[in-house]
Amino acid sequence: xxxxxxxxxxxxxxxxxxxxxxxxxxxxxxxxxxxxxxxxxxxxxxxxxxxxxxxxxxxxxxxxxxxxxxxxxxxxxxxxxxxxxxxxxxxxxxxxxxxxxxxxxxxxxxxxxxxxxxxxxxxxxxxxxxxxxxxxxxxxxxxxxxxxxxxxxxxxxxxxxxxxxxxxxxxxxxxxxxxxxxxxxxxxxxxxxxxxxxxxxxxxxxxxxxxxxxxxxxxxxxxxxxxxxxxxxxxxxxxxxxxxxxxxxxx
Amino acid sequence: xxxxxxxxxxxxxxxxxxxxxxxxxxxxxxxxxxxxxxxxxxxxxxxxxxxxxxxxxxxxxxxxxxxxxxxxxxxxxxxxxxxxxxxxxxxxxxxxxxxxxxxxxxxxxxxxxxxxxxxxxxxxxxxxxxxxxxxxxxxxxxxxxxxxxxxxxxxxxxxxxxxxxxxxxxxxxxxxxxxxxxxxxxxxxxxxxxxxxxxxxxxxxxxxxxxxxxxxxxxxxxxxxxxxxxxxx
Numbered sequence: 001x002x003x004x005x006x007x008x009x010x011x012x013x014x015x016x017x018x019x020x021x022x023x024x025x026x027x028x029x030x031x032x033x034x035x036x037x038x039x040x041x042x043x044x045x046x047x048x049x050x051x052x053x054x055x056x057x058x059x060x061x062x063x064x065x066x067x068x069x070x071x072x073x074x075x076x077x078x079x080x081x082x083x084x085x086x087x088x089x090x091x092x093x094x095x096x097x098x099x100x101x102x103x104x105x106x107x108x109x110x111x112x113x114x115x116x117x118x119x120x121x122x123x124x125x126x127x128x129x130x131x132x133x134x135x136x137x138x139x140x141x142x143x144x145x146x147x148x149x150x151x152x153x154x155x156x157x158x159x160x161x162x163x164x165x166x167x168x169x170x171x172x173x174x175x176x177x178x179x180x181x182x183x184x185x186x187x188x189x190x191x192x193x194x195x196x197x198x199x200x201x202x203x204x205x206x207x208x209x210x211x212x213x214x215x216x217x218x219x220x221x222x223x224x225x226x227x228x229x230x231x232x233x234x235x236x237x238x239x240x241x242x243x244x245x246x247x248x249x250x251x
Numbered sequence: 252x253x254x255x256x257x258x259x260x261x262x263x264x265x266x267x268x269x270x271x272x273x274x275x276x277x278x279x280x281x282x283x284x285x286x287x288x289x290x291x292x293x294x295x296x297x298x299x300x301x302x303x304x305x306x307x308x309x310x311x312x313x314x315x316x317x318x319x320x321x322x323x324x325x326x327x328x329x330x331x332x333x334x335x336x337x338x339x340x341x342x343x344x345x346x347x348x349x350x351x352x353x354x355x356x357x358x359x360x361x362x363x364x365x366x367x368x369x370x371x372x373x374x375x376x377x378x379x380x381x382x383x384x385x386x387x388x389x390x391x392x393x394x395x396x397x398x399x400x401x402x403x404x405x406x407x408x409x410x411x412x413x414x415x416x417x418x419x420x421x422x423x424x425x426x427x428x429x430x431x432x433x434x435x436x437x438x439x440x441x442x443x444x445x446x447x448x449x450x451x452x453x454x455x456x457x458x459x460x461x462x463x464x465x466x467x468x469x470x471x472x473x474x475x476x477x478x479x480x481x482x483x484x
Contacts, residue, residue, distance in 0.1 A: 188254040210320040211255060235319045 006031035006168055006198035007052065007087070012064035014047050014056065014222075022047050022222045024064075029168075029215075034190060034199045036213035036230070038206060040245070044222040049170050049202045053087040054080045068168075085112070088161035092173040094153035096145035101128075101137050104145045104156055108164040123163050130196070131159035132189045151182025155189060162197075169193070171201040175208065187212045206246060210234045218242045256321045260330060263313050264390070267334050267341075270306040271386040274341045275379055277303065277348035278445060282375035285355040285438055286368045293355035296348055303345035310338045326459075333459035337389070340448040340455075344382070347441040347448075354434040354441075362428035364421075367414055367435050374410045374442045377403060378449065385452045389459070397456035400449065401467035407446035408470050408477045414439050 005028035014022035022044040029035050037045040050056045052066060054073065057080065066074040073083050085108070096104050105124045106114070114120060124141065128134040133155040137148070145156055154174060161169055171190075175183040183205075190199060190212050203209050209216050210230060217227040218237075226233065226242045237243045277296060284293035314335040317323070323331055381403050388396035418432050418439075450468045457465050469476055 184254075191255055207322050210322065231316055231320060235316065 004031055005029055006068075007200070008065075008067040009048070009052070010065040010067065012048065012051065012062070012066070014044070014051055014063070015061045016059065020222070021060075022051075025219075025222075025224045026064075027217060027224065027227055029198060029200055031198050032194050032196075033214040034194060034201065034212055035215040035217065036209035037200065037202045037217050037219060038204075038209050038245075039219035039225075041204075042221070043219040045202045045217075045219050046172055047222075048219070049172055049200060050089075052168075052170055052200065053084045053089055054078075055084075055089065085164050086166050087168040087170060088164065088166035090154070090157050090161050090169060090171045090174050093177050094150055094157050096148070096153050096156055099145060100142050101145050101148070101156060102141040105159050105163050107160055112164065124159075127159040127163040128156075130162050130189075130193060131155045132185065132192065133159055149182070151178050151185060154178060154182065154186060158186075158189065158193075162193075166197065168198045168200065171199060173202055173204060176204060183208070218245060220245070256317070256323060256327065259313075259317050259321065260327070263310065263317065263331070263334060266306065266310050266313065267338060268386060268390065270303060270310060270338060270341050271382065271389075273299075273303055273306065274344040274348070275382045275386075277345055278351070278375060278382070278442075279379055281348040281351035281355065282371065282438070282442070285351055285358065286372050288355070288359060288363070290356055290359045293352040296352035300345050300349045303342060307338050307342040307345075311335065314338075329459050329462055333389075333455040337452050337455040340451045343448050344445050347445045350441045351438050354438050358431060358434045361431040361434075363431070364435065367418065370410055370414050371435070371438055371442065374407055374439070377406050377410075378442055378445050381407075381446065381449045382452075385449055385456065388453065388456045392456065392460040394457050394460045397453040397460075398467065401453040402469060404446045404450050405469045405476065405480065407443060409480055411439050411443040412477055412481060 007029040008027070010026050012022060012025045013020060025048060037049060039045045047056065047060070051060075051062045051074075056062055062074055064074065065072045068083075068087065071078070097107060099107070102124055105127050106120045109120060109123060125134060128137060133152060136152060140147070145153065148156060154177075158169075175186050178186065187208065190201070193199065201213065213230045215227065216230045216233040218225045218233065220241060226237055226239045228238070233242060234246065237246065277299065280292060281296045283289065284296060314331050317331055381400050384396060385400045387393070388400065415436065418436055421427050422429060422432055447468060454465055454467050457463055457467070466472055
């Protein structure tokens with residue numbers, strides 16, 4: 001690994017009740033890069049992703065270490081709200097709140113108690129620009145976020161995540177509800193965001209992983225089968241199982 | 252396709268152009284070395300062929316990565332494939348330059364035939380012009396230009412056949428430096444083959460533009476064409 005990891009998991013094992021769904025997964029997520037988690041439904045990729053900012057706390061038992069800036073954040077005494085401020089999440093379906101575009105972007109900041117109008121204005125502009133949405137919405141910031149198209153709503157959700165200035169952005173199938181054009185815009189946005197953020201995405205869309213990710217991890221039935229540079233995974237995977245999955249051959 | 256693909260394609264194209272320019276320079280320098288009897292220049296050409304070989308390998312790596320990771324379709328797919336295929340033809344042009352440079356070294360100190368050397372120089376000028384035009388056609392996917400370039404190959408073939416006959420008659424008459432003429436034959440052959448590879452490049456321009464796989468070599472499309480043209484003159 002050429003860059004320092006922004007986040008690292010060690011011996012991560014996750015169970016829903018008695019059923020263990022992720023088995024002893026260890027990975028390092030390089031800083032300022034995009035890492036894609038791929039695998040069939042039920043492979044555990046979303047479960048791993050959601051555990052990274054403690055979103056599985058109420059659903060599952062998560063064992064093992066999640067190391068962020070030298071600290072194991074998988075401990076009961078770690079403040080999960082602070083964790084989620086530093087490690088943000090963008091979901092599969094765009095989830096704008098029934099508020100204006102402006103209020104959507106600063107939602108997290110308001111929760112954190114920020115009141116200075118200048119700070120808020122500046123953060124709205126900065127975040128919308130980073131999410132490549134500013135030019136399209138700068139004259140309608142006071143209008144409802146529901147007036148935006150699906151692709152714009154998803155970029156708004158990215159801006160909302162960026163507004164609290166996280167270090168890491170988790171994306172769970174960020175474009176599966178979007179058309180090819182919006183998908184390509186989000187992918188271009190992701191590549192742009194790399195200079196400032198580390199991204200980890202879960203995707204069913206293998207082209208999306210190959211097009212935009214620097215690193216790709218293939219999971220199967222809760223186990224990490226292979227994790228390498230995307231070019232290596234897609235052009236010359238070391239495991240036959242990875243090759244079979246990528247080319248749609250099973251069994 | 253997205254911005255990432257467009258940027259990568261732009262990079263691939265500029266490397267491809269660079270390779271074409273280098274090949275054109277190589278052919279020019281090799282042939283110059285041959286007709287000017289400049290052994291030193293010939294040795295320089297031999298040393299720089301490695302550059303074109305490296306360029307081809309890098310271009311292939313870049314194109315294969317683009318194919319595997321960006322998975323282009325339709326015209327984007329054709330653009331990559333045509334560059335990938337054409338880079339092999341350009342690499343061959345580099346090889347012919349090397350052969351010509353070797354002939355230049357082999358010719359040094361032997362008899363010269365100014366008339367044949369003039370024709371070789373003319374052939375090289377036609378080829379160089381063809382190569383420059385076909386690279387231009389690549390940039391703008393100009394199919395009309397590609398067709399015109401392919402037709403120019405007839406001129407190259409005519410010089411080749413005519414000079415080949417002249418050399419054989421001279422050798423049959425006797426009293427000539429056979430080794431020197433062997434070099435002339437070899438260079439003529441190399442330039443003739445270079446012309447064929449430039450026609451291949453033109454075919455890839457057509458594929459890139461319209462998706463049609465065509466045979467543009469005038470001699471292949473009409474095997475008796477060169478013979479008829481010679482009879483006309």
